Amino acid sequence: VQLVESGGGLVQPGGSLRLSCAASGTTISNYCMGWFRQGPGKEREGVVVIDSRGDTSYADSVKGRFTISRDNTKNTLYLQMISLKPEDTAQYYCAAGPLYHSSSGTYCVRTPSGFVSWGQGTQVTVSS
Numbered sequence: 001v002q003l004v005e006s007g008g009g010l011v012q013p014g015g016s017l018r019l020s021c022a023a024s025g026t027t028i029s030n031y032c033m034g035w036f037r038q039g040p041g042k043e044r045e046g047v048v049v050i051d052s053r054g055d056t057s058y059a060d061s062v063k064g065r066f067t068i069s070r071d072n073t074k075n076t077l078y079l080q081m082i083s084l085k086p087e088d089t090a091q092y093y094c095a096a097g098p099l100y101h102s103s104s105g106t107y108c109v110r111t112p113s114g115f116v117s118w119g120q121g122t123q124v125t126v127s128s
Contacts, residue, residue: 001026001096001117008092008122015084021077021094021119029072032097032108034115035079037090044112051108052099084126091121
């Protein structure tokens with residue numbers, strides 16, 4: 001899977017951005033897809049994960065402000081971000097990972113270790 005992010009940039013606090021992740025080499029609707037971020041001096045953290053059914057899991061810090069979506073016809077993942085804060089400043093990464101199977105059904109691992117394909121990242125800077 002090849003993933004290419006775009007859409008990052010410099011935005012003022014309270015502003016909005018939409019990140020895109022164009023995928024090739026596979027169909028993203030068959031995978032766990034996620035957005036992760038890594039701020040200066042911080043570990044990479046999960047922002048949101050979406051599974052093949054479209055079920056989502058957001059980090060508490062972005063709930064109500066970020067929305068993940070997937071356009072299967074374009075094989076592209078999106079992250080709409082509103083009400084951006086300086087603490088959202090980070091390199092944002094798109095990632096793809098396998099669905100895992102249990103007696104309860106399929107699920108995604110929500111940490112970076114559960115994802116095997118990564119884009120190169122796009123920088124989001126929130127500053128006045």
